Amino acid sequence: MAPTDSVLSEYLRQQKPKKEEEGEEPSWKDRPLHGMYHRQIEEVADIQKSYQWLDKAGLKDSTEALIMAAQEQALSTRSIEVGVYHTRQDPRCRLCKDAPETIQHITAGCKMLAGRGYMERHNQVAGIVYRNICAEYGLEVPRLKWETPPRVVENDRAKILWDFQIQTDKMVVANQPDIVVVDKQKKTAVVIDVAVPNDSNIRKKEHEKLEKYQGLREELERMWRVKVTVVPVVIGALGAVTPKLDEWLQQIPGTTSEISVQKSAVLGTAKILRRTLKLPGLW
Known part of the structure; x- marks a missing residue:
């Protein structure tokens, strides 16, 4: 009624708290x-x-909701059950029995998931990069995304x-990187x-990777007489x-987009969360 009643309208205006009071x-x-x-x-x-x-990966609504819930600490981990729900x-x-079961612990810190869950996710991301490199050089690309690539391919x-x-x-202690690409024509x-x-x-890990393989880079440049880049x-x-x-990614031969590797990592994490927390949904 306020728009048509001047008295009521004035009353509501006076009752509304000022911004500094709100x-x-x-x-x-x-x-x-x-x-x-x-x-x-x-x-x-x-x-x-x-x-x-969220905008470009084309994930299912349920997967997007799961990852967002994980970001917001809205999944029922045992740490949440103790500190929030008091149940x-x-x-x-529940797996390693060592550290508090938080989202961070499940997604990247549990020793019981390191051998399978984290490795599967890691290899899926690395596999995308590998297949794009193979396509760039005309080498046979693994047919299935779950297929383990051969140790060595060349033309x-x-x-x-x-x-x-x-x-x-x-x-050199660190002598087994995920992928090494040697361009025979460019000598790189x-x-x-x-x-x-x-x-x-993420930024700390990026720096660690660069530092980790400097010794290998120097040895490869000396032995193979090529210019080596660590990525x-x-x-x-x-x-x-x-x-x-x-x-x-632009320093890697072939075309690997940010969204492709990001999508693969997120899907791998969703799979880990569903398995560990016994959540519904496709693995």
């Missing part, structure tokens, strides 16, 4: 649980690109090594290593990417 509504980013993910990645990730999978006393992980243009332990004259080589860590660690491909378990990811 105070600002706290942002969701400031909430202890729901804003935790954003606070963890805002200093290390490209925020816009970290969420591009449990022991917050330890007159290039040689590609997959998870191959490289023998060097000088002892690219050492590629993939990682899917917790989202807050880290790091995507957070819940989709976060560093501002330099696209720059790194």
Whole structure:
């Protein structure tokens, strides 16, 4: 009735609190649980690109909802059951029994998932890069995405090594990167290593990969007489990417898009969450 009743309209106007009395509504980013993910990645990730999978990956609604729920700490882990729901006393992980069962622990920190779950996710991401390299050089591309690539493939243009332990004259501790591409015509080589860590660690992991393979780079340049580049491909378990990811991917032969590796990592994490937490949905 207010629009047609001048007295009522004036009364409501006077009763409305002034802005200085209202105070600002706290942002969701400031909430202890729901804003935790954003606070963890805002200093290390490209925020816009970290969420591009929602728009470009074409995932099912249920998968998008699962990953967003994981980001907002809205899944019923044992840590949440202890601290929020108060329905449990022991917050330890149901698999390793060591650390508190948080989303971060399940997606990238449980030793019981390292051998299978994390490795499957890692190989799916690395496999996308590998297939694009094969296509670029006219080499046979694995037919199935689950198929393990051969250790060595080559033609007159290039040689590609997959998870191959490289023998060097000088002892190098890190001598088994995920992929090595040798371009025979350009006399160049690219050492590629993939990682899917917790989202807050993506920039740290990127730096670690670069440092890790400097010794191998120097040995390969001396032995093979080629120019060697080390390229880290790091995507957070819940989709976060560093501002330099696209720059790194452009240094790899072939065309590998940010969204393709990001989508693969997110799907791998969704599979891990469903298996571990016994959630409904396709694996």
